[in-house]
Amino acid sequence: MSYFQKTFQLPAYSRGFHLITPIVEREFAEIRQIRVGLLHVFIQHTSASLTINENADPTVREDFESYFNRAVRENEPYYKHDYEGSDDMPAHIKASLLGSSVSIPITNGRLNLGTWQGIYLCEHRNQGGRRTLVVTASGEITRPK
Amino acid sequence: MSYFQKTFQLPAYSRGFHLITPIVEREFAEIRQIRVGLLHVFIQHTSASLTINENADPTVREDFESYFNRAVRENEPYYKHDYEGSDDMPAHIKASLLGSSVSIPITNGRLNLGTWQGIYLCEHRNQGGRRTLVVTASGEITRPK
Amino acid sequence: MSYFQKTFQLPAYSRGFHLITPIVEREFAEIRQIRVGLLHVFIQHTSASLTINENADPTVREDFESYFNRAVRENEPYYKHDYEGSDDMPAHIKASLLGSSVSIPITNGRLNLGTWQGIYLCEHRNQGGRRTLVVTASGEITRPK
Numbered sequence: 001m002s003y004f005q006k007t008f009q010l011p012a013y014s015r016g017f018h019l020i021t022p023i024v025e026r027e028f029a030e031i032r033q034i035r036v037g038l039l040h041v042f043i044q045h046t047s048a049s050l051t052i053n054e055n056a057d058p059t060v061r062e063d064f065e066s067y068f069n070r071a072v073r074e075n076e077p078y079y080k081h082d083y084e085g086s087d088d089m090p091a092h093i094k095a096s097l098l099g100s101s102v103s104i105p106i107t108n109g110r111l112n113l114g115t116w117q118g119i120y121l122c123e124h125r126n127q128g129g130r131r132t133l134v135v136t137a138s139g140e141i142t143r144p145k
Numbered sequence: 146m147s148y149f150q151k152t153f154q155l156p157a158y159s160r161g162f163h164l165i166t167p168i169v170e171r172e173f174a175e176i177r178q179i180r181v182g183l184l185h186v187f188i189q190h191t192s193a194s195l196t197i198n199e200n201a202d203p204t205v206r207e208d209f210e211s212y213f214n215r216a217v218r219e220n221e222p223y224y225k226h227d228y229e230g231s232d233d234m235p236a237h238i239k240a241s242l243l244g245s246s247v248s249i250p251i252t253n254g255r256l257n258l259g260t261w262q263g264i265y266l267c268e269h270r271n272q273g274g275r276r277t278l279v280v281t282a283s284g285e286i287t288r289p290k
Numbered sequence: 291m292s293y294f295q296k297t298f299q300l301p302a303y304s305r306g307f308h309l310i311t312p313i314v315e316r317e318f319a320e321i322r323q324i325r326v327g328l329l330h331v332f333i334q335h336t337s338a339s340l341t342i343n344e345n346a347d348p349t350v351r352e353d354f355e356s357y358f359n360r361a362v363r364e365n366e367p368y369y370k371h372d373y374e375g376s377d378d379m380p381a382h383i384k385a386s387l388l389g390s391s392v393s394i395p396i397t398n399g400r401l402n403l404g405t406w407q408g409i410y411l412c413e414h415r416n417q418g419g420r421r422t423l424v425v426t427a428s429g430e431i432t433r434p435k
Contacts, residue, residue, distance in 0.1 A: 001146045001147075001148070001291045002291075002430075003326045003327055003429050003430050004326075005326045005395060007402075036148045036149075036281070037148055037281070037283075038185055038281055038283070040328055040393055040395065042393070042394065042395050042402075043404075044402075044403065044404030044407065045404055045406070045407075046342070046404070046407055051241040051244075051245075052191070052241070053191045053237055053240065053241050054191045057226055059226040060226045060234070060237055062225055062226075063223070063224050063225055063234055063238075064237075064241070066221075066224075067217070067221075067238050071216070072357070076356075076357075078360075079353050080349035080352055080353055081347055081349040081350045081352075081353050089350070089353050092353075092354075093353075093354065095343065096341040096342070096343050096354070096388060096410075097242060097387060097388075098241060098242075099244060099341075099389060100341075100342045100407070101392075101393050101394075102245070102246075103185055103187070103246050103248065103393065104187065104246075105150060105185065105187050105281050107150065112152075112187075112189075112279050113189065114188075114189030114190055114191070116190075116191050117189065117190075117245070120241075132404070134397070134402050136327070136328055138283065138327075138328070138428065138429075139148050139283075140147075140148050146291045146292075146293070181293045182293055182426070182428075183330055183426055183428070196386040196390075197336070197386070197390045198336045198382055198385065198386050199336045199382055204370035204371040205379070205382055207370055207371075208368070208369050208370055208371050208379050208382075208383075209383065209386070211366075211368045211369075212362070212383050215368075216361070242387060243386060243387075244389060247390070247391070248330055248332070248391050248393065249332065249391075250332050250424040250426050252295065252424070257332075257334075257424050258334065259333075259334030259335055259336070259422070260334075262334065262335070262336055262390070265386075285292075285293050
């Protein structure tokens, strides 16, 4: 049984939803050593989040941005936390609606996602900059040490 | 320390929220071997999801369906991803709001849920068909192998 | 590799969002023994939830309460589950939107949260009373037993 953990930064993304599965797989090649286990991807921020959704048609990700901008509006008159910009408080709420981590089974050295599933970085700020992920894999390794 | 993992299909459910705790416990009897650990239930789809909520009164599950149909409406004029049916794009959004996995503590061979907690399959499509779960348990086993 | 698990009760909180990171760290000192691993915090209730968000400005937590009260309203005419009080059905929905657990990386004996991240107890009932958490940590311990 082993634990692997790595911290790395994503490139800066524009506000919206972005597929990052290939980056996670490339940056965290330790996945290949695990026969059966789990991958935990954690984002160390409160105005960006992670979710799993459709990896094919990019209009799904565009519709996510449209939906969440309507479900959590900027400049609500009742917001008290407004001094970091009109995109800030909505970003915190969206981040909690979607969540700060995803957990994915690992099977025979690969992420055991469904055919259409991918990991999304959800960037809720206009200028979020580079975001930091802490990725942890645990499980039984393919060849005992 | 051990990892157990199993993939299985649920029966096809109608659109709505359905209690599946007994199915998970029956299909994945390995839970009983774990003294202390965690169960991870993952759904390999992007238009159905998993959550934990009230296991008793079925009207809670009916109200969930009513709420989510109002919070994420079909046929929004701004949706671009619309060629898979009017229930498709809302299904993707609902799936990310609720999440693709649940994690539950295991204690003395049993799921350590609260008295009123159960695992819900959230079927967001009109005809979602059979859904596939990947279930992973990890922990210290009752009797060392 | 080790698993630690502990069940404890939080103090009773008023309806709203409350920072509980210091309580979790104090009640579950086993975190310090783990060199690399994960912490899983699970709430055994269906009308309160857990999320990770901003740990500094308390108005973020006030705005969360304002937002969720508007996004999931009381006394909706379509609710069928209404006999436990007008705050009950919204509490169930909020609990599933936010989730019943959070998972956080552990690194060198500490929760590896971002600078601005904290664990929120989300109390959705008017009189929720004391809530029970089941906290599980897994990972490689600093000094082998």
